[in-house]
Amino acid sequence: MRRWLAVLTAATTSLVLVALLVPLALLVRTAAESGAAERASAEAESVAVAVGAGSGDAVDVETLRLTAERAAHPTTVFLGDGRVVGAPADRSAAVELASRGRSVTAAVPGGREILVAVQGAPGGTAVVRVFLGDGELDRGVTRVQAGLLALGLALVGLGVLVADRLARAVIRPVSALAGVSHRLAGGDLAARTVPGGPPEVHAVGLALNHLAERITGLLAEERENAADLSHRLRTPLTGLRLEAESLSDPEEAARIEARVDALERAVTAVITEARRRSRDRGECDAAAVVGDRVAFWSVLAEDQGRSVELELSPGPLPVAVAAGDLAACVDALLGNVFAHTDEGVSFGVRLAPAPGGAVLAVTDAGPGFGTAAPLERGESGAGSTGLGLDIARRTAESSGGALALAASPAGGASVTLFLAAPARPGA
Template identity: 55%
Template structure:
């Protein structure tokens, strides 16, 4: 936009200058020619009285040293002053007794007849060469061209300055809108520039505030719904205390604790301020969750293979979200493959930073609609893969559903590297 405004002003300025300078240049050339012709005419007017008052020999002396070369054609055919041939203009002036100026190939020819009683008709003639007709014109044109170029450059500078005052607020609005799209809901635009742009900035700020209010209400509603689950959990704990079998009571209590932790996590995530991201050590989180699921795998005769690095891998994802995503992927394996199906969990550093988490199994694989939220094709809620996908994308990564070499399902999560400093 800034370049277009500058080009528009430049084009307008050039057109105005052309409309002004071209006629002025023609006028300068005409003025120079008129000045040269006027000077020559004045010289001829001073010679005409001398023709009638002086004999030819004295007239010849008077013609010497004139500012312009002057020739006087006598009735006898002699030429006094500057030698020259008799031209058609001279003959016409002598026959018609008319003074006039005519253009020739070498310049302007000026003739003036002088009729003297008893002596005949004398013709005074001078020629203004083209060099005198255009004297100073080139220099004047250069001055006009320099003036035009200066005005164009000045117009471009002013246009760029004005365009910057228009474009800068718009660029600020664009940057704020991109920050809002990245869930930085605290971003606000500074109202500046023309009134229309200030109005747009105010509307964008109002929209951002409204989004914050709506999200805050939604988070509180989710937190309230999650908090209501604590009541049945409390009742479940009371039922656990009434169980007589210690082993069974321990298993049910562990399940209740796990549900309570999940509810607490939902409340914390719901109340987390939008745009605030944290990082974690993917090696530690994956190792902890694989150890948890390995115990369940032993109960269903599943072989769990894991490949984890020895060093920490920092990724741009909170530990609870990474754990929830991995739990969703492993939960899919346990829910949608028969007992005894082997699975593998691999965590490797990514070449461009971050990490690559892979969960594969030797089951039947995923249906075509597996990545659609709420569609599983196997009787479940269809949210497991979507939870993992959103967790990966929230941290700047991605998720892919592939086919394992054994024909089963393979889910690959690319996790972005954690920033150097926490926000």
């Protein structure tokens, strides 16, 4: 913006100065030529007086010669009897015209002739010629025009300097606003700006602070609502636990109680996560977490007659995802397999190291994705909430990785996540 304003100011100032200084420069040249012509005409008139002062029918030639030599410019007197006194000069057509009694000014190569006719001089009409060279006509013009050019450049530079100072006064608060907006986008909800600059920029600063306050309030309200909603689940969980304890089969009761405990831990994690002000990126051993969750789902897979193909790289395999988040991601992906494929459909889980992190792939032999946009949050082709793949995507992106969807070799769905490794100091 500073450069744009400087260029705009320089262009505008230049146009104004050209419109003013070019006519002024031409006027200076015209004034210099007119002044030189007036001075030469005055010299010619003084010599003409000497010519007309001749006594009787004779002209004092010696006096005329001395007068012509003392003149500041080359002066020639053409007498009526054909004699020439003073500086040598040709009898041009302009001299012939002046000899008829008409004073003229004529342009000749190298300068200008000032011709004054002296009627009634002894011997007939005489002509006084004063020659002005181009140097005399332009004397001082170049110096004045150079001064005008220097003045114009100085004014342009001053205008650019003033525009730059004004631009800095506007850009500084705007840059501060941009910095605060980037901090807010990065999750620093405490970022605020100090309004300053022109009234319009000051108003934008106040609006940005108000927006930040509003965002902070809405997020706090949303966290509390999510925590309250999750907390309400504890009551039915307590009832479910009591029902499990009343079962007559001890093994069945223990199995259901274990499931209730897992669900309660999940609800507790949701409440804790909802009340956290920001999501701090953690890290975990992906091999341990994935192995634990696959072992958990393998029990249900065995009940449904599903075969499980597990390719698990030996740990530790650190990734930049908290253990709870990665476990929720694996549960969401495997839950999709059980929810959207028939019993007996096989699936596979593969975890392998990769440059800069690890690759987690979950495949199945089911019908594939049920919607054209499976990553669209809330979109599902099987009547579910449509949040599973979005949870996996956000988990991968939170680590600095990504998620990719494709068809599995068996014709079903394939979900591949790249999980970035934790950043180490100095790496």
